Amino acid sequence: MQIKPKLNNIIQEAFKAINITPKTTQVSDATKPEFGDYQYNGAMALAKELKTNPREIASKLAEQLQKNSIFQKVEVAGPGFINLTLSNEFLAKNLPNTLNERAGVQEKENPIRVVVDYSSPNMAKQMHVGHLRSTIIGDTLANLFEFLGDEVIRQNHIGDWGTQFGMLIAYFEENQKDIDAKLSDLEEFYKAAKKRFDESEEFADKSREYVVKLQSGDEGCLKLWSAFIEKSLEHCQEVYDKLGVKLDNSCVKSESSYNDDLANIIADFEAKGIAKESQGAKCIFFENSKNPLIIQKADGGFLYATTDLAAIKYRVKELGAKRVCYVVDARQSEHFRQVFEAARKAGYADESILLEHIAFGMMLDISGRPFKTRDGGTVKLIDLIDEAVKRAKEVISRANDYSGEELEKIAKAVGIGSLKYADLSINRTSDYIFDWNKMLSLEGNTALYMQYAYARINSILKKAGGFEESEPILSDELEHRLALKILSLDDTLQKASKEAMPHYITSYLYELATLFMRFYENNPILKEGVPKNIKTSRLNLAKATANAIKTGLGILGIEVLDRI
RNA sequence: GCACUCGUAGCUCAGCAGGAUAGAGCAUCCGCCUCCUAAGCGGAAGGUCUCAGGUUCGAAUCCUGACGGGUGCACCA
Secondary structure: OOHHHHHHHHHHHHHHHOOOOOOOOOOEEOOOHHHOOEEEOHHHHHHHHHOOOHHHHHHHHHHHHHOOOOEEEEEEEOOOEEEEEEOHHHHHHHHHHHOOOOOOOOOOOOOOEEEEEOOOOEOOOOOEHHHHHHHHHHHHHHHHHHHOOOEEEEEEOOEOOOOHHHHHHHHHHHOOOOHHHHHOOHHHHHHHHHHHHHHOHHHHHHHHHHHHHHHOOOHHHHHHHHHHHHHHHHHHHHHHHHHOOOOOHHHEOOHHHHHHHHHHHHHHHHHOOOEEEEOOEEEEEEOOEEEEEEEEOOOOOEOHHHHHHHHHHHHHHHOOOOEEEEOOEHHHHHHHHHHHHHHHHOOOOOOOOEEEEOOEOOEEOOOOOEOOOOOOOOOEHHHHHHHHHHHHHHHHHHHOOOOHHHHHHHHHHHHHHHHHHHHHOOOOOOOEEOOHHHHOOOOOOOHHHHHHHHHHHHHHHHHHOOOOOOOOOOOOHHHHHHHHHHHOHHHHHHHHHHHOOOHHHHHHHHHHHHHHHHHHHHOOOOOOOOOHHHHHHHHHHHHHHHHHHHHHHHHHOOOOOOOO
16 A cells, blocks of 8 residues: 555645645655654745744644544654654554555556566677666566556567678678577677678678668578577577566567668658758757757668667557656666657657656776676676576575575575666666675675565464464554555555666665564564464564565565575 | 766765755674574664855755766767
8 A cells, every 4th residue: 555645645634624735745754763654844844935933833733633543643843843653553454455465555547558678688799797787677667567557568679780780691601601500609709700890891891781781671681680680589588587587579679670660750850840961961959969869871871869769659659658768878868868859859759758768877896897807808698697696506505505406496596686686776877886795795785685584484484384364463663663664565666666766675675674674583473472362463464574575576576485 | 178977984885856863784893592594683883975155944965166986979879
């Protein structure tokens, strides 16, 4: 359930009762536990506007709020803060609702269609660390939107139409062999082709010729090209499967698929008077930026921007998307600002359509430089994933003895989970420093902490052997706070969805798990001497916590384990 | 040069539609397993929120400027 909107309504009603119409009635989380659960700070600003005493307004408002049984305590503090504490009855009454598959999270009444564009690998090369953030953040957002009820279309905008394909075809022609053998290591093949391209002018010319041939539909070229793509997609799929990312061939919507519409786009922009010719190229100029967006080169070739415009048109008009999220690194901010503005000008997306660049920072090594291999090359994503699992295996076997099969399973969940969590727990807009030790440390705010909390709860529930689902008895502050936290999952997910910020979810989960651990230390569940009703109550709290953790981690694409 | 973005504890990061004594984790120090998983819990210490102005009853948060880092800047994607 969503608590904050409910509180906002209650405050609005209370204002009505005292004949004041405030601009906003947003409650916020209490800054400290002593202040209660939530606080409303609007009285100060309001007093200024109405030229009265803030404490007076706050007192009057508090008086009204007190009448509502949702609150255990309403307190006016300092210059006019209103501190709100929810009643245990309210929390207890709602807690059983979280014992279902959705952990008590409401499904949207008015779902919209959302396109999430993420991962977007280049088909000529293997995926590298640069693709990690887009893939993970995008998948999480898609999961999140979907969970909240939106109709999500995951799109993998693969780069399959660039000039690099001419190079690959040319190189293949030179070294004609069995295509499978040649492409078994695509990276090597690409490097070899690139080397030839840089060394030989003749080869470079030939490559360019092949691009033209390819793009004009030469059958032989197309056949080779699709073989490259197919092979390349197999590599990508291997990565997605290992990561547990929900992308597959049905999500692929390639650059080349927009090819037939590109000429129309140019014509349309020209007809609408939005595009102008400048130095031979077709450009769109903007008032607040000196750089134009080039949509057609002087030689007639189309560009990235052209494809992006066609993609917007397709996503809005054909797919009916109301929100389109581009999970692409922050360096392309200006590009997307321009593309979005151009799309608006052309009427491809009206103001009601949300076009969002979900920008993220770079992945850096411990010394703050771009993440590279020891010899300075790019780190292949598949290697990074395997390394994470390998290291997780070492770390967990140090702490415990596992059978071979169990070790594999746990290492995979912990390794992949940690890799994802390390990324998702940081505000996506900033660059982040990737540190193996920090990521796989067994302490603190890591995936393992949540997985551990979940496994512990699971162990208790298993030992208890079943219990009656009922309203818990919230007997102390810890239980009160735990119950409140469990019930705030919905508010957290709403906020994370609205702002497309996965790290709100990780913060929530960490707070939840921490509260549980404290509860667990202080409030015995199965130990001797615990009265039956208390035991049942605590089992309910434990189960609800496990549910919230599982749901939250599920959205992040992180597996839970029954036992660690 | 222009634009965007960032600067918070020794390190890595939260907090930023203004609100009370600025929060975590790691690292450091001190405690807690005859007791539901110690991969845990409790505690200590650690900050003039880069600097200087401004707006405000109130600024880490908003505005201006400086300094410092990163990124992007016409026919790559």
